[in-house]
Amino acid sequence: QVQLEESGGEVVQAGGSLRLTCAVSGRSFSSYAMGWFRQAPGKEREFVAAISGSSGIVYADSVKGRFTISRDNAKSTVYLQMNNLKPDDTAVYYCAARPGVYSSRSGALYDYWGQGTQVTVSS
Numbered sequence: 001q002v003q004l005e006e007s008g009g010e011v012v013q014a015g016g017s018l019r020l021t022c023a024v025s026g027r028s029f030s031s032y033a034m035g036w037f038r039q040a041p042g043k044e045r046e047f048v049a050a051i052s053g054s055s056g057i058v059y060a061d062s063v064k065g066r067f068t069i070s071r072d073n074a075k076s077t078v079y080l081q082m083n084n085l086k087p088d089d090t091a092v093y094y095c096a097a098r099p100g101v102y103s104s105r106s107g108a109l110y111d112y113w114g115q116g117t118q119v120t121v122s123s
Contacts, residue, residue, distance in 0.1 A: 002026035002112040004095045009117030012085055016121070020080040022095030022114060029076040033103035035110055036069060036080045038091035038119075048093070049080060050103035058103060062088075085121045092116040 008020040022034070035050035049059045049069040057069055068081040078095060096110035104110070 004114035006095045006114045006117040009119045011120040014123050016085050017083045022078045024076045030073040033098045034078040035096045037094045037107050040091040047105040052103040053101040087121045087123045090121050092118050
């Protein structure tokens with residue numbers, strides 16, 4: 001069983017930065033691809049970023065150049081560094097894990113999810 005716990009969400013002003021952390025419990029963290037997704041009020045969940053077991057990385061166009069995903073296999077942790085935050089980034093951010101080497105932009109392909117952490121960007 002794999003469990004994920006996000007932290008780091010808070011209220012921040014536009015232009016500010018936050019770092020989200022996802023701590024993963026369970027075996028073989030390095031064999032999982034990890035993703036970050038977000039869901040704003042009244043909107044569907046959307047892909048933000050993903051990192052494969054071999055550290056291949058993909059981003060949504062809306063965050064490219066502002067967000068950075070990384071992983072520390074020794075700590076079983078994945079991070080999302082968010083810079084130059086905009087009010088449109090306001091959402092609950094979820095961490096997800098997918099067994100296997102390859103990451104995906106599709107949330108349906110991730111087997112494990114955290115409870116989410118709220119990020120609010122004020123204008």
